[in-house]
Amino acid sequence: MIDDTARDPSSKIWYALPAGFFSVPIDALDPEPGSEQETHLEQALALVLDLVPEDERDRYTAALRDVRFMTAQMRSEGVIACSLGMHYADDGSSASSVFTVALRDVEWAPAKITAVRAVSLRECAGNVGLLTLPGGRPASVSDTVITMPALEGMPSQDLYQCNVYIPAPSGTQLGVLTLSSTAVGSRKHYRDMMEGIAHTVSFHDPLPEIERAVHDDAADGTSSIADDIASDFG
Numbered sequence: 001m002i003d004d005t006a007r008d009p010s011s012k013i014w015y016a017l018p019a020g021f022f023s024v025p026i027d028a029l030d031p032e033p034g035s036e037q038e039t040h041l042e043q044a045l046a047l048v049l050d051l052v053p054e055d056e057r058d059r060y061t062a063a064l065r066d067v068r069f070m071t072a073q074m075r076s077e078g079v080i081a082c083s084l085g086m087h088y089a090d091d092g093s094s095a096s097s098v099f100t101v102a103l104r105d106v107e108w109a110p111a112k113i114t115a116v117r118a119v120s121l122r123e124c125a126g127n128v129g130l131l132t133l134p135g136g137r138p139a140s141v142s143d144t145v146i147t148m149p150a151l152e153g154m155p156s157q158d159l160y161q162c163n164v165y166i167p168a169p170s171g172t173q174l175g176v177l178t179l180s181s182t183a184v185g186s187r188k189h190y191r192d193m194m195e196g197i198a199h200t201v202s203f204h205d206p207l208p209e210i211e212r213a214v215h216d217d218a219a220d221g222t223s224s225i226a227d228d229i230a231s232d233f234g
Contacts, residue, residue: 013168013203014205014207015201017085018197020087024084026071026081028040028041030072048064078103078104078176081101082098085097085181100178102175103176104173104174104176105173105174106172106174107172109171111137114165114167115139115165118165119163127144128141133199141162141195141198142162143187143190143191144161145160145161146159159181164176164178164198168203
């Protein structure tokens with residue numbers, strides 16, 4: 001499936017996600033103050049709170065406030081897209097994850113140097129690797145497990161995080177793909193998945209080539225596109 005946002009002329013980066021992810025509308029959750037979008041969001045939140053039992057309203061209000069705060073924080077760090085994933089872990093339990101895409105301005109340097117520099121600056125970088133993407137483009141990847149401190153109502157827990165760094169052809173922007181999950185037992189699966197996603201990243205509109213390939217496949221009765229891949233562009 002190809003998401004409608006793939007045809008957005010303002011798109012700056014394209015990528016494909018496996019099935020099991022759905023997009024979070026971060027623009028709608030963090031609208032400009034005084035805008036029409038903010039009015040619509042306030043109306044939607046009011047409708048949600050009207051359905052909540054009176055004794056639960058304060059808790060829901062706080063949760064909604066936290067969501068808006070986290071969305072604003074992500075956007076301040078250059079995050080332009082966010083998706084939530086739900087998959088099955090190796091033991092059959094459900095595994096949830098958060099996937100984000102950020103575009104950051106960087107000082108120009110050869111692409112390979114930018115990729116190495118980005119991964120080396122991570123405070124908790126581990127299992128560092130270099131990737132060669134289609135067209136010979138360089139990228140880097142690292143993953144780690146960190147322990148999150150206990151919060152009110154939530155115990156301490158381990159969090160798996162994988163980061164992929166892909167320099168843009170301009171040399172002045174860096175794509176940062178991040179996946180976080182408490183399902184640390186599935187880290188190998190997530191690492192492999194992130195490296196697979198990295199190979200789909202493009203900084204130019206790939207749709208004409210994709211649609212031409214689909215047309216050619218249909219004409220000769222073959223299919224070179226995996227059935228379990230769903231495209232979600234940001």
